[in-house]
Amino acid sequence: MWALAVIATVTTISAAGVVQFAAARRQTDIHRNRIEADWLARAGCELAAGRLLANPGGYAGETVTPIPASKVKITVRQDEKQMNVYRIESEARFPDNERDVVVHTERRTLKRVEGPQGVRLESVAGEQN
Numbered sequence: 001m002w003a004l005a006v007i008a009t010v011t012t013i014s015a016a017g018v019v020q021f022a023a024a025r026r027q028t029d030i031h032r033n034r035i036e037a038d039w040l041a042r043a044g045c046e047l048a049a050g051r052l053l054a055n056p057g058g059y060a061g062e063t064v065t066p067i068p069a070s071k072v073k074i075t076v077r078q079d080e081k082q083m084n085v086y087r088i089e090s091e092a093r094f095p096d097n098e099r100d101v102v103v104h105t106e107r108r109t110l111k112r113v114e115g116p117q118g119v120r121l122e123s124v125a126g127e128q129n
Contacts, residue, residue: 044090
């Protein structure tokens, strides 16, 4: 009888440990996915900035898959009130093929400036996310 009580106690403690481990693993995965989605959204803004530097004409954005199981949708709109000002929105989904997808959106407003030293982009103050 004593052996059964010990086995039952050990089994209960082991089961609780497995549940705690699984919960910690899930939280770690969610945290990793949030960080990955954040960086993917930032990368989408950088990709759009590079396209605007090279040739802004007609660039309205794109959807890219920088790494497996990811999706970054970039939208670029030219400001109607100000010339050479572009609003960039980058929405990243990671992992795109699982049920626990994390979505993160970055927004930037950039002004394309052409000068004697070349073309550059300037951030418009107070317009970022």
